[in-house]
Amino acid sequence: MNSVTGETAAPRAVRVLLCDDHAVVRAGLLALLDSAPGVEVVGEAGTGEEALALSAKLRPDVVLMDLQLGAGIDGVETTRRLAAGPGGGPRVLVLTTYDTDADVTRAIGAGATGYLLKAERPEELFAAIHAAAQGRTTLSAPVAGRVLAGLRSPRPTLTDRERDILAQLSRGLGNRDIAKALHISEATVKTHLGRIYGKLGVDTRAGAVAVAKERRLLP
CATH class of the missing domain: 3.40.50.2300 (Response regulator)
Structure with a gap:
């Protein structure tokens, strides 16, 4: 005052x-x-x-x-x-x-x-x-x-290996090339992809990459 x-x-x-x-x-x-x-x-x-x-x-x-x-x-x-x-x-x-x-x-x-x-x-x-x-x-x-x-729907938690596979997916690589790049088997790649799809709520490779980019999940 x-x-x-x-x-x-x-x-x-x-x-x-x-x-x-x-x-x-x-x-x-x-x-x-x-x-x-x-x-x-x-x-x-x-x-x-x-x-x-x-x-x-x-x-x-x-x-x-x-x-x-x-x-x-x-x-x-x-x-x-x-x-x-x-x-x-x-x-x-x-x-x-x-x-x-x-x-x-x-x-x-x-x-x-x-x-x-x-x-x-x-x-x-x-x-x-x-x-x-x-x-x-x-x-x-x-x-x-x-x-x-x-x-209500927390951000999905991906393992380091799942992030590695997502990074390869974003480069457009197929399962065989991903397996070679990461020195793992194709069966292991398929297993990880199934888990990635489930966590991200998608059912295609393109969908997984799109959601990963939107949520900044890629390295």
């Missing part, structure tokens, strides 16, 4: 750093957040490396982070490094068009406070920024659904 006027001071605006590799997207966000109550954009970065440097310099409360950043480190690795910074670093709110299980899991695992899709309404974004600044998690509805589904 102001001791002279008796009025309560307005709360400090949430300081936000934008990180997106598309200049047009950053310009749009900048214009949008200019109208957001209690939000101040203090900088913008086009790469993960630039975001790390600017964060250290500007000390934002929240970094609005895209996942795909072109050349250099991606949004997940940038998030991980920010979260590992002094004092836990700034809060990271992911804002992206990607909502696959793998992307959500990697981002949250790296330390993201929230995960929003770019299709959200502006009001949802504004609320998520304030929530992130306070350390509260906000997830877009589709993302929240995926997280709950993942909790």
